[in-house]
Amino acid sequence: xxxxxxxxxxxxxxxxxxxxxxxxxxxxxxxxxxxxxxxxxxxxxxxxxxxxxxxxxxxxxxxxxxxxxxxxxxxxxxxxxxxxxxxxxxxxxxxxxxxxxxxxxxxxxxxxxxxxxxxxxxxxxxxxxxxxxxxxxxxxxxxxxxxxxxxxxxxxxxxxxxxxxxxxxxxxxxxxxxxxxxxxxxxxxxxxxxxxxxxxxxxxxxxxxxxxxxxxxxxxxxxxxxxxxxxxxxxxxxxxxxxxxxx
DNA sequence: AAGCCAGTCAACCGCAGGGGT
DNA sequence: GACCCCTGCGGTTGACTGGCT
Numbered sequence: 001x002x003x004x005x006x007x008x009x010x011x012x013x014x015x016x017x018x019x020x021x022x023x024x025x026x027x028x029x030x031x032x033x034x035x036x037x038x039x040x041x042x043x044x045x046x047x048x049x050x051x052x053x054x055x056x057x058x059x060x061x062x063x064x065x066x067x068x069x070x071x072x073x074x075x076x077x078x079x080x081x082x083x084x085x086x087x088x089x090x091x092x093x094x095x096x097x098x099x100x101x102x103x104x105x106x107x108x109x110x111x112x113x114x115x116x117x118x119x120x121x122x123x124x125x126x127x128x129x130x131x132x133x134x135x136x137x138x139x140x141x142x143x144x145x146x147x148x149x150x151x152x153x154x155x156x157x158x159x160x161x162x163x164x165x166x167x168x169x170x171x172x173x174x175x176x177x178x179x180x181x182x183x184x185x186x187x188x189x190x191x192x193x194x195x196x197x198x199x200x201x202x203x204x205x206x207x208x209x210x211x212x213x214x215x216x217x218x219x220x221x222x223x224x225x226x227x228x229x230x231x232x233x234x235x236x237x238x239x240x241x242x243x244x245x246x247x
Numbered sequence: 248a249a250g251c252c253a254g255t256c257a258a259c260c261g262c263a264g265g266g267g268t
Numbered sequence: 269g270a271c272c273c274c275t276g277c278g279g280t281t282g283a284c285t286g287g288c289t
Binding site: 015016037038039051052055059088089090091102103106110 | 273274275276277278279282283284
């Protein structure tokens with residue numbers, strides 16, 4: 001016994017909205033607002049649409065106070081930063097951006113930012129060559145379909161996480177250099193890097209990397225400029241471990 | 248010109264949770 | 269407390285478009 005549908009699917013129109021339907025919904029909302037429920041709105045507005053469809057169309061498209069497309073670098077940076085802290089809480093992220101909808105932010109992330117971040121991570125990990133580092137884990141994602149010509153045509157690894165990688169990276173647990181790489185790649189502050197380089201306080205590495213904002217800063221840098229992201233990361237690596245080198 | 252493919256984005260679906268009864 | 273209704277959310281789908289062969 002499934003959930004009852006919210007409306008009679010045979011009786012309502014589905015698919016793209018026509019200009020006439022848009023006009024009808026816009027006119028109704030501007031005259032009366034949605035004083036009743038979304039479920040009853042289609043009838044009141046003279047639309048053969050599901051109430052949920054009306055709500056979505058209004059909130060994501062017709063509402064006068066929203067912008068579409070053309071995300072700025074600043075907005076991208078905010079999205080990266082918040083995503084690194086909140087995950088896919090699109091409505092929360094959108095609420096921090098002026099006149100953006102959760103659907104727009106989600107689409108922008110899935111079609112552009114996610115790929116850009118993967119490219120930045122791939123470019124970064126390909127250039128770090130600590131002398132004693134164990135081989136990187138096998139790439140999880142498929143090869144990037146169209147890598148920029150400025151980048152090596154390599155497979156896209158996921159950014160390793162401290163919690164996942166610290167205990168699985170290799171059979172011998174972590175050498176300090178591995179921990180340094182992992183901590184930096186995941187998102188640690190200089191505090192966690194210091195802990196990593198001392199090679200002892202693993203829970204401190206974990207906590208610092210998880211809770212603090214290095215990853216968000218890396219994402220922010222990666223948004224606009226891969227070279228800047230590289231520079232940013234190497235700024236953390238070099239002072240702590242001179243055996244690391246960029247190739 | 249036609250077909251294919253990848254990228255984009257509007258729209259749909261199902262679930263979770265809040266509020267009312 | 270149990271149930272129902274409604275809204276909001278996040279994941280996914282599918283139509284459309286433009287570039288390439």
